[in-house]
Amino acid sequence: MTSFDEMVISAVEKVIPSVVNISEVRLMKNAYLQVHPVPGVGSGFILDEDGLILTNAHVVLGSQEIKVALEDGRVFPAQIRGLDTMKDLAVIKINARGLPVPRMAKDNNLKIGQMAIAIGSPLGLVGGPTVTAGVISALNRSIQTEVTFMEGLMQTDAAINPGNSGGPLVNSSGEVIGINSAIIPFAQGIGFAIPIEAAMEIAGELIEYGEIIRPWISMNAIDVNPKLVAYYNLPTTKGVVVTDVVRGSEADRSGIEVADILIRMDGTEINNVRDLIKVLNKHKVGDIVTMEFFRGQEIVKLKTMLEKAPSLQSPRIR
Structure with missing residues (x-):
């Protein structure tokens, strides 16, 4: 064998005992709205000796039954410990001890x-x-x-x-x-x-x-696009248009209104929803942010307190 072969083999041998196969069953609705089980598969790896396993959120989200097969052939039922759909990560738990950790x-x-x-x-x-x-x-x-x-x-x-x-x-x-x-x-x-x-x-x-606590402005928004600009004669070709504000939320109390166009937050230009997410990820729940909106043809400056983002992790029938 070449030194390259030996290097790859050595690296794999160190990790492969901790890699697991994840099989799960989800309840899906067909075209006739009938619910039926659908199997799926994925992978994961062991985080600690006592059965915590890291995998992707989409592997186990919505699962009704999860089974984990270890490299040594043993199979265990698993429970979801926590999900983060934003980063596509999940931690699941099996009842086992003395497991190999990479x-x-x-x-x-x-x-x-x-x-x-x-x-x-x-x-x-x-x-x-x-x-x-x-x-x-x-x-x-x-x-x-x-x-x-x-x-x-x-x-x-x-x-x-x-x-x-x-x-x-x-x-x-x-x-x-x-x-x-x-x-x-x-x-x-x-x-x-x-x-x-x-x-x-x-x-x-x-x-x-069991979840990730992230900041959120209690509103829904979409990117400004050429069709919106042409149809509504918008004053800008960039930014995000507020489509809904949660009633009674900090955003609502701050005076944010539907059809406002967010163009700047804390001095950073907001050209689209991705820019908004990037700025929010730099903050924590409870932070006060300054925002600039187009309201009609005028620019309005508002401040609001960031709230806890709603959880998207609840399993549901798809």
Whole structure:
């Protein structure tokens, strides 16, 4: 074997005992509104000896039954400990002791071009976890998923197939550097992973509180777009239009109105909803923010206190 082979094999052997297969059942409605069970599969890896496991939120969200298969063949029922749909992370728990825990990379000194090894259970195939190798193709990527906007991701060309979601991304030393989180359908060789430091921070909060406490302005908004500008003769081509304000909320009491166009917050230009999310992520619940709106043709300045964002983690029939 070459030194490259030995390096990959050594890295995989250190981590693979801690990789798990996750199978779950969701209740789905068909075209006739009849509810029926639909099985699914995903991956995860062990966080501590007593059965805490990290995976993706979309792997277990809405599940009625979750089972975890360990690398040694044992199968356990699992319960959801906490979910964060915004960052697509979840912690689940099985009743087991003395489980193997992989080493987590301690620093975030990632480099484009360094080795990246993805481990998981693609398509739920029998025979244990699958290993694919590649490199980190890019850092600090942002993607729009079906439910959220994610930023700060690693991009890798290591093959990440359906079922790999939630599995670890590993460096050449056998340390977990990320959690495989998303693939772009029909793309060639493009996968994404959440850096492990950010993932572990969220996991710690999920373990303690069961959710992530994030700030929110109690309103709904959409991006200004050319059709809105032309139809309503808007005074700006950038910003976000307020479409709803929660009655009795801090936003409501602050005087924010439907059809206001947010263009600036705390001195930062808000060109779209992504900009708004980025600014909000720098704040905490209870912070006071200053906002500038177009109200008609006039600019209005308002201050409001950020509230706790509503939880999106409740399992539901889809």
